[in-house]
Amino acid sequence: MPFHRDRIYPHLVNWLGNPKPIREVRERIIPWAQGTVLEIGVGSGANFIHYVPAKVSKLYALEPNPGMIRLAERERRRTALNVEFIDLPGERIPLADGAVDTVVSTFTLCTIPDVVEAIRGIARVLKPDGKLIFYELGLAPDPRVRRWQARLESLHHWLFQGLYLTRDIPALIEQGGFRVEQMETGYLAQFPKSSSYCWWGIAVPRALAPLSPRERGRG
Numbered sequence: 001m002p003f004h005r006d007r008i009y010p011h012l013v014n015w016l017g018n019p020k021p022i023r024e025v026r027e028r029i030i031p032w033a034q035g036t037v038l039e040i041g042v043g044s045g046a047n048f049i050h051y052v053p054a055k056v057s058k059l060y061a062l063e064p065n066p067g068m069i070r071l072a073e074r075e076r077r078r079t080a081l082n083v084e085f086i087d088l089p090g091e092r093i094p095l096a097d098g099a100v101d102t103v104v105s106t107f108t109l110c111t112i113p114d115v116v117e118a119i120r121g122i123a124r125v126l127k128p129d130g131k132l133i134f135y136e137l138g139l140a141p142d143p144r145v146r147r148w149q150a151r152l153e154s155l156h157h158w159l160f161q162g163l164y165l166t167r168d169i170p171a172l173i174e175q176g177g178f179r180v181e182q183m184e185t186g187y188l189a190q191f192p193k194s195s196s197y198c199w200w201g202i203a204v205p206r207a208l209a210p211l212s213p214r215e216r217g218r219g
């Protein structure tokens with residue numbers, strides 16, 4: 001439903017996505033970004049204000065939803081950041097391999113449809129010594145909360161344009177080619193536990209396995 005996607009969903013995310021406990025974690029982790037930065041799914045631009053402009057030479061703001069970009073433009077005007085909005089043509093990040101120092105994802109890996117493929121795309125555009133700063137919600141450790149997450153998932157999936165409550169995001173990050181280097185977890189915000197279990201931290205690209213003698217012999 002384009003009307004919901006473009007007109008309602010952006011305001012829902014803007015309204016519900018930044019209560020104090022969530023904002024406090026953004027304030028702590030977004031300043032870790034440095035150099036050329038790619039933020040995937042910037043939404044209404046809730047993170048922009050937390051970047052340190054002196055550390056960030058360029059911010060590529062990837063966002064496929066035009067309704068979100070309209071809101072994010074307003075946030076951009078509140079900062080001194082050098083921001084370029086980019087789209088996602090053919091589900092491929094339109095940046096060269098190894099082009100960025102930091103990728104930021106907040107509440108986006110819980111929404112992207114083919115998430116492991118998307119994480120591989122993030123690994124592709126990161127420099128080998130780059131880092132992924134993540135802050136995501138998903139599968140709670142408590143079995144009772146998990147049962148509620150399973151019951152409520154389809155409602156959230158509709159209301160929040162593809163949001164999953166039952167993804168184990170750290171496991172998916174590792175499947176996509178990263179090693180989680182540091183992480184904290186907790187139930188945040190004043191929402192029910194089923195929609196407020198979060199992880200936040202840093203993941204780094206796993207070193208490529210050395211080539212076998214047979215692979216070294218090719219080409």
Ligand SMILES: C[S@@+](CC[C@H](N)C(=O)[O-])C[C@H]1O[C@@H](n2cnc3c(N)ncnc32)[C@H](O)[C@@H]1O
Nearest residue numbers: 017040041042043046065068106107108111112
């Ligand atoms: C729940 S919102 C989070 C917005 C913002 N990152 C925040 O922290 O408030 C998820 C965002 O991911 C975007 N999104 C959806 N599919 C995407 C994709 N394949 N690649 C990048 N972003 C995507 C949505 O348009 C939306 O803005």
